[in-house]
Amino acid sequence: MSKPKVAFYWCASCGGCEETVVDLAEDILGVVEKVDIVLWPVAMDFKYKDVAALPDKSIFATLLNGAIRMSEQEELAVLLRRKSQYLIAYGACAQLGGIPALANQFSREQVLKFNYEDCPALANEAKTRPQAQFTEAGRTPHLSQLHHVVRTLDQVVDVDFYIPGCPPTPNLTKAAFEALLSGKLPPKGAVLAPDIALCDECERKATKPTDVAFTEFKRPHQGLWDSGKCFLAQGVVCMGPATRSGCGAACTSGNMPCTGCFGPTSRVRDQGAKMLSSLCSNVAAKDVAGIQQALAGIPDPVGTFYRYGLAKSLLRRRVDLPA
């Protein structure tokens, strides 16, 4: 009997998710033993045309990380969907948009202009921008194009499961493989992580007072934090209460607040809005000046509350452009 075929693909991402697969360490041997890898651009050389030549649904599972930012990424997402029985959004970018989706605060023109013209570290006097196609030495290469907005994988194609995290932890990845290969799968659309917020597994939980009554907010670099005390009790925004658990509270164990990469629980439509609502309700001040003073400690609310979830959120671009 032939082994199930598995594909790994990356879109708009940093490569950290790929790293997690490697971080399986010796466990990866167990995975490789049980499957045939048909596509893994980060590690091995494959051609897209070979994937295109496969019969539809012949790939057992594709783990796709990264958001959909470029036209090529969309093409591959559509292709891999067609070829795969299970398409899995792997990591925060594929699931929620991730860091790349913070670009959704700006128009495509703003993004291009800054990166190719205004960026202070740039040497591009001709202001050359990438073109869809150009001719050089008699050949005309076609380049992938930037979309107007960054999208999650499920905003482009149908997704079967989600593995959260920036990056997902090796444990979750391993558990997901085990579930896939043993056929013990949850209902379609499930996020393969516990459906309870991070506080549940955070060691600092007991130190959170009943009434946090925020008087000020501090960013992680603005202090030395008590390694045993709830970050919120210390006035540091910790996304833990609004974020799915399953990471083993990795960040808070390392004395850093949760930034929300596992995304919201299944019951939440908009992680950032939920955290904002919770946090702001607990600000001690009741007058405008006092509230503004407290909130001044959060200079970048979108980057704080929507660090990973902007593409998936209810927030939309000011100009309603096509994808």
Place this chain on the structure above:
Amino acid sequence: MSAKKEELRIGFYVCHCGHNIASMVDCVAVARSVEKLPGVALARDYKYMCSDPGQVLIQQDIREHKLNRIVVASCSPLLHEHTFRGATEAGGLNPFYFHMVNIREHDSWVHTDRQEATEKAKALAEAAIRRVAHHKALEIKKVPIHPDVLVVGGGIAGIHAAMTLANAGKKVYLVEREPSIGGHMAKFDKTFPTLDCAACILTPKMSEVGSHPNITLWTYSDVTKVDGYVGNYTVQVKRKARYIIEDLCTGCQDCIPNCVFKEPKFTDDFNEGLGKRKPVYIPFPQATPQVVVIDPEVCLNFKRGKNPDGSPIVSDKCKKTCVEACGEKNAIDFTQKDELKEIKVGNIIVCTGFKTFDAGRVPAYGYGTYKNVYTSLEIERLVNASGPTGGEVILREGKNPDGSPKTPKSIGIIHCVGSRDKKTNIWCSRVCCMYSMKLAHLLKEHTDAELYNFYIDMRTPGKGYEEFYNKLLEEGTHFIRGRVGEVTDWAMTPEEEGKLVIRVEDTLAGVVRRIPVDMVVLATGLEPQADAGDVRRLFNMSCGGDGWFLERHPKLAPVNTFTDGVFLAGCCQGPKDIPDTVAQAGAAAAEAMVLIDRGYVEQEPNTAFILDQECSGCKSCIPLCPYTAILFDEERKKAYINEALCKGCGTCVGACPSSSIVQNLFEDSEIFSEIEGVLSYD
């Protein structure tokens, strides 16, 4: 799961409300538009849905067309949600399969374009149609009511409310912070407009309260904590140490003359500071209970400071002649401590009254600067036969040539001090015109002085009040219309020498006048008690911007508050005279009895509950609940909601960062589908 798959059959009704809706919304067009929506089995328009035939129509349709959801587009749910839920239930459905759309207050009454108003009605209807599909069958819960009642404040309001309930056989706890009940009314000499002696009509009621078998009277006590909800309040009362064992004191008052202080030398608050009392005292002769009090601030036995627990150290220097005088009764106990009592009651009536405006806040009137400027309450004590002067009206300053105290020959009464004034209090205190005229009458009776009333407007809207005004006019009291500018001792003519001059613009004569008098009386207004904010939080009430406790509805629920089972009576709700106070106290007692005699309260099922499995125990919700309904289970590290306390405000639902709190009738699926319904209509 299979029951959920039941085919959706929504009945939709749009009400014309006579012309109220139909004149601005094309009701027929709304019905025809809704008819086409998925899940809608029938859509009708009808002239008056709230009428009996309208309700019968819903019931018939439920049976004949097998409807399983009902939507009515009509007026505000505040008005008729109850009606239509009833009709839905009478038709055989769970009443919560009904949803209401407000196309009157939210649409026809606020729009001027019939076409657009009609489109808006369609959009609102579509939202409701989508929402109602997610509705669930809910159950109204019944919670039993504890039959005992707590009355807070022993003024005339509290006395009347307590007596009414006690006479109906209900057990009442009456808690008063002063050593005696009676409140402000006990300080008054006569009452307007009948000139009944205040003590004659009040003190019999006071002693009835003191001896009533159904009333537990706790004076010199404060309510310190209130937990629970309508029908089931747990209240903590602090009984302050009065250093007298109440049960042993017979009220003989032998201790008072035998106190080591031969002369009274401490400020007597009951007499507004006009008299003196000893460290052991009884506030006034008819005080209820007839139990003395020892003031630890001035009693020599307590001059040695305090123990670490705050109780006084008893001195061995004082001869304790009071204890000797008490003898075998042994009622004096210098080691007495504050005692905390816990009681269970079903209803609470708050009658915490008012305080009078501090006349010193209007420096131009010279209170505190000129000794012969008095507040009205001081005059009440001064004309009172049991007051500090035995009813003799004598001036604080100035003596007759023979050295005897001087009696005023001319008196000016200034109205609206701390009332109807943007600089102090904007409101009319309602009682000042009348009590000023009463005091004018009494002062004239006592002194035969010339009386001047300085008023802005004469407000006499009660029964017999205008007649009283006419009587005063005939008595020869002068009425000068105008707000007084200042009271000064700067004499400009020989006849002003040694007098207080009232400068006022007489707005009827159109001249500025200077009127020299011997005595000035400031008709101080009524203000919320200094600690009204604390009391409000204690009983979970609201107040207006002015600080008076807020009734649930100014016309239709005047003694209810927004907290079920907590009622208001008397001046804590706003300035009022004795007849209104007593009427309100009776009404509050009746409202409490409604609940007690019914025996249970029905609870709206729109309460929130926590998904136990999903709660991460982050505690974000707990401090936000305005009804302290959310508690934290330390054992399991999860929050839980006391359903009986939850009022369905939704605060916790919005704030739960992992959406692990759900509110009945406001589930996410219901709200989002409603929003999508409004947005999808085009």
